[in-house]
Amino acid sequence: MDMMDKLKILADAAKYDVACTSSGSNRAAKRGALGNAVACGICHSFTADGRCVSLLKVLLTNKCIYDCQYCGNRRSNDVPRAEFTPDEVAELTIRFYQRNYIEGLFLSSAIIQSPDYTMELLAATLRTVRETYHFNGYIHVKTIPGANPLLIRQAGLLADRVSVNIELPSRESLARLAPEKTRQNILAPMRAIRENIAQSKNELSLYRAARNEPKFAPAGQSTQLIVGATPESDSKIVTLAEGLYGKFKLKRVFYSAYIPAGDSRLPTVAPPLLREHRLYQADWLLRFYGYKSGELFSSEDENLSLDMDPKCHWAVNNLHLFPVEISTADYLTLLRVPGIGQISAQKIVAARRVGKLDFEDLRKMRVVLKRAKYFITCNGKAYDKFPLLPETIAPRLTDSSRIDNYTQLTLAQ
Amino acid sequence: MLITFDGTFDGFLSVVYAVYYEKLEPVSIQIDGTEQLSLADLRRIETDSEKSARVFNAVRTKISPEAALRVYYAFLSSAENRFLSILKYIQLGFSVGHMVDSRLHESFVRDVHDFYKNVGREAHLLHGFCRFAETQQGVFYCPVTPKNDVLVLLAEHFVERLMNQAWVIHDKRRKKAAIYDGKSYVVAEVPAGAEFSYADGELETQELWVQFFNALAITERKNKKLQRQLLPFHFRGNMTEFV
Ligand code: SF4
Numbered sequence: 082m083d084m085m086d087k088l089k090i091l092a093d094a095a096k097y098d099v100a101c102t103s104s105g106s107n108r109a110a111k112r113g114a115l116g117n118a119v120a121c122g123i124c125h126s127f128t129a130d131g132r133c134v135s136l137l138k139v140l141l142t143n144k145c146i147y148d149c150q151y152c153g154n155r156r157s158n159d160v161p162r163a164e165f166t167p168d169e170v171a172e173l174t175i176r177f178y179q180r181n182y183i184e185g186l187f188l189s190s191a192i193i194q195s196p197d198y199t200m201e202l203l204a205a206t207l208r209t210v211r212e213t214y215h216f217n218g219y220i221h222v223k224t225i226p227g228a229n230p231l232l233i234r235q236a237g238l239l240a241d242r243v244s245v246n247i248e249l250p251s252r253e254s255l256a257r258l259a260p261e262k263t264r265q266n267i268l269a270p271m272r273a274i275r276e277n278i279a280q281s282k283n284e285l286s287l288y289r290a291a292r293n294e295p296k297f298a299p300a301g302q303s304t305q306l307i308v309g310a311t312p313e314s315d316s317k318i319v320t321l322a323e324g325l326y327g328k329f330k331l332k333r334v335f336y337s338a339y340i341p342a343g344d345s346r347l348p349t350v351a352p353p354l355l356r357e358h359r360l361y362q363a364d365w366l367l368r369f370y371g372y373k374s375g376e377l378f379s380s381e382d383e384n385l386s387l388d389m390d391p392k393c394h395w396a397v398n399n400l401h402l403f404p405v406e407i408s409t410a411d412y413l414t415l416l417r418v419p420g421i422g423q424i425s426a427q428k429i430v431a432a433r434r435v436g437k438l439d440f441e442d443l444r445k446m447r448v449v450l451k452r453a454k455y456f457i458t459c460n461g462k463a464y465d466k467f468p469l470l471p472e473t474i475a476p477r478l479t480d481s482s483r484i485d486n487y488t489q490l491t492l493a494q
Numbered sequence: 495m496l497i498t499f500d501g502t503f504d505g506f507l508s509v510v511y512a513v514y515y516e517k518l519e520p521v522s523i524q525i526d527g528t529e530q531l532s533l534a535d536l537r538r539i540e541t542d543s544e545k546s547a548r549v550f551n552a553v554r555t556k557i558s559p560e561a562a563l564r565v566y567y568a569f570l571s572s573a574e575n576r577f578l579s580i581l582k583y584i585q586l587g588f589s590v591g592h593m594v595d596s597r598l599h600e601s602f603v604r605d606v607h608d609f610y611k612n613v614g615r616e617a618h619l620l621h622g623f624c625r626f627a628e629t630q631q632g633v634f635y636c637p638v639t640p641k642n643d644v645l646v647l648l649a650e651h652f653v654e655r656l657m658n659q660a661w662v663i664h665d666k667r668r669k670k671a672a673i674y675d676g677k678s679y680v681v682a683e684v685p686a687g688a689e690f691s692y693a694d695g696e697l698e699t700q701e702l703w704v705q706f707f708n709a710l711a712i713t714e715r716k717n718k719k720l721q722r723q724l725l726p727f728h729f730r731g732n733m734t735e736f737v
Binding site: 084085088089092093096097109110111112113114115116117121123124125126127128129130131132133134135137138173176177179180181182184340351352354428431432434435442445446 | 593595596597598599604618619621622623624625626627628634636652654655656657658659699701702703705706707709710711712713714715716717718719720721723724725733734735
């Protein structure tokens with residue numbers, strides 16, 4: 082089989098994994114090696130579905146001994162199979178990087194022979210890329226559930242980011258759809274990765290001078306959850322994500338609307354893109370806006386509203402906290418005003434040190450007032466006499482943007 | 495008064511110097527040879543790298559290092575009114591220091607911030623969208639047609655990233671190029687019609703990339719409008735996967 086066919090099969094088999102970001106690692110270039118890593122992340126192209134292309138994302142092989150029902154590579158599925166050698170992956174990475182097609186490599190694999198055997202192959206491939214081909218750019222490797230922690234450590238020392246996909250949000254769903262995987266097999270490597278990262282940081286502060294010691298996955302750990310294949314509520318998913326950010330110190334949780342892979346046990350509806358979008362919005366509120374998952378749900382409402390983004394929804398349910406006064410409210414309070422994001426809040430905090438702000442000043446500073454105006458006062462004055470009642474305010478906050486604008490990218494940017 | 499200068503960053507800073515010390519009040523600042531006919535008096539300012547260095551230093555220390563960066567990026571912008579806005583920004587900065595960046599109700603402060611953002615955004619996008627192709631001589635050639643004059647910003651990025659290979663980034667719109675030999679780069683004018691041919695294996699690599707790119711799209715999620723927002727058409731002319 083020639084490279085062209087292999088690449089087609091193994092890129093196609095890897096494409097549903099959404100973790101495309103290459104951000105979070107900063108590594109200077111060095112003589113004799115190819116490339117560097119920049120913390121802000123760079124998109125090299127955009128696909129016809131509007132997703133960022135930044136990494137050469139391929140599987141080492143799609144020949145799988147497991148039979149997970151949500152996955153196109155499952156053993157019982159009749160699809161063409163292929164396998165790269167470590168050299169092939171390395172050479173392709175270098176050729177693409179020299180032409181600035183990519184930011185680096187995202188390598189994962191189906192499970193061939195056994196989890197350990199596969200993990201060993203992945204580590205060997207990374208070694209070839211880094212040591213034989215002197216590649217110094219970004220590498221993300223996905224570890225194999227159930228693999229030996231020592232093998233994971235080897236791979237993690239060569240990579241910028243390491244991930245383990247949780248895939249399904251609950252034990253029951255995992256047992257039903259991916260019977261060969263267990264929650265334990267997934268969480269154990271996560272725990273090991275967290276400890277390795279913590280240790281790497283520790284070593285770093287202890288031996289500042291040992292600059293050349295490799296760091297374990299400096300860009301941290303991430304995971305992916307499939308949404309819509311199983312019945313878990315948004316509340317369950319967001320709470321799980323919050324725990325992963327907290328307990329396991331994950332850098333990112335990615336949500337992926339389930340796309341049917343042709344199994345009758347699973348729904349065959351269109352992928353729930355809007356729901357995926359709302360989950361990314363809620364995730365954003367957790368990570369950057371200081372919200373707790375408990376604030377976003379109530380006992381009657383276990384799911385995020387599809388009509389309104391989670392921040393507006395929270396505001397409508399907490400009208401007693403509004404309006405807030407622009408000239409005095411602190412930064413975190415400003416952030417909770419619908420329509421005011423981080424940039425606007427920063428601008429307001431900076432500008433009010435120079436002078437009083439009225440609505441016209443806000444407009445000039447390009448703070449979008451469409452939604453914010455109902456929730457703020459400027460020097461005690463409201464925008465108009467609009468009553469702050471749930472039934473009057475809610476219709477003004479529903480977002481009219483259509484489904485085709487919803488992807489994680491609008492947020493990831 | 496209408497002021498003209500040679501179009502270089504040093505030249506522009508020399509204008510700022512003259513305005514400050516001679517208390518000039520320009521209504522417009524333009525590049526030599528492009529000035530519009532006007533009834534105002536015309537004044538041509540000579541470029542003086544000593545004066546420009548003093549101005550730049552003053553911007554860094556009296557206003558802030560960020561302001562110096564904003565000034566430089568804004569200068570690279572293609573906006574008509576950039577010179578006058580930057581001048582006013584620096585003047586206000588000299589009197590209020592780093593607080594100039596909080597005076598967002600002044601239109602020229604907003605302008606400078608916008609120019610800075612635009613230029614930074616275009617350079618950032620091109621860090622990803624630049625495409626290099628290997629030539630018979632082993633040099634990697636990359637054509638670009640940016641709206642703003644971001645060539646130097648691109649060169650600075652690729653000097654780090656593609657440190658061990660010779661490359662040329664060619665701004666076809668401004669007919670100049672950054673030429674890197676594996677050690678350092680220079681910016682030079684490029685005569686029209688320079689020819690080259692691809693190295694062996696170059697076309698195969700390009701085909702592999704196109705193959706990979708096409709395999710990535712998920713048809714169930716097709717969204718051309720979003721693709722267009724994120725990757726506007728004017729970039730695509732130089733990108734392997736779109737030509
Ligand atoms: S182990 Fe991975 S590749 Fe194999 S069927 Fe399960 S999800 Fe797919």
